[in-house]
Amino acid sequence: MKSYLKFLIMMSFLWLSAGSVLAEMAYVTDELQFMVRTGKSTSNKIVAIARSGDRVQKMETDGDWTYVKLADGKEGWMLGRFLVPDPPGKVRMITFEREHERLKQRFSSLEKEAAELREENKNFKKTLTEKKTNLEITESAHRQLKEDAAEFLALKEEAAKMRKELEAQDLLVKDMDARLLERNIKMFALGAGVLLVGMLLGGSMRKKKKSSFY
Template identity: 35%
Template structure:
């Protein structure tokens, strides 16, 4: 019993001395390929197993001792953030081939996805360019049609102005003709009235002359009749 206590104290002192001597700088490491190793509470196979670490699992090496053990913190997997001791020779600093292959597969998938998205964008750009080209051609045709319509309207407007001027001149001439016709009608009416009066006067004079002639001739007859009667 006493010897066991001495050995335990000696072992604890040795481990403490080793931990002091070993550099405390932490670095990344990985469980070597094709292995599953134990994470223990102490730097020996007699210590309790904390977790099983699979091949390729990433750990952070916190300390090492001369006995070939490393004190690590698990960075991924089910045992993430757990700390313990593992055999140092089962660790390596390079990324495991399986993990590299997985990363390459992910990168390849991302590149394919990016290429697919680029192809889709290129197709959308081509479609959009085609739509814009068709819209531009349609707009150009409509603009050309509008130019022709504008030219026709300008020519029509010029003809309209000419027709308007001719209409105004014709209307003025018509108004002048109507005024002249009205004046002539008034003059004609005056002439007709004057002519009627003239004929009336002539008729009256004729009647008066006839009456005077009849009166004179009547007196002459009476004189002749009286002269014949006295003889």
């Protein structure tokens, strides 16, 4: 009798253990396949297979069946209830992910260009400062040597030349500042785009998680 009870207890334990293993979580796949046939019946020959997210061209509808043309040119009948006007959630999510990655790469590229422009602008400003210093030295020497006619004319010509170079450098720096401002504006706009696409992607993923319970 005791041996029989021990046997029952052991079998109950094994049954409960097996039940707990079988009760693990699982998800229904969205990688579905749909048969494209030569006619409007499941008994007709299969000519192609359409998968979730494939784009097809609707050629004709007859009751529950729709005649379609696939991207590879194959044609046939498939059940129309599997066709929807908009891309499925997975395709939209992949599109969002690609756009998000493209925006991040573009943002990174603009950020690099802006850094290069800042460095170039810094070098131009340094050169401009040096030219201003040289101009001040030249003008000072010009004032001291203006009594000497020959040297006065030469220094005057050199000062005029340097003044023109200085004006050109000033215009170049202003142009660099304008380009840098434009890059910063583009970076801000792209940063906002990355954030918006990230939010849309996050919302799409949350909706997908909720829909998996139905």
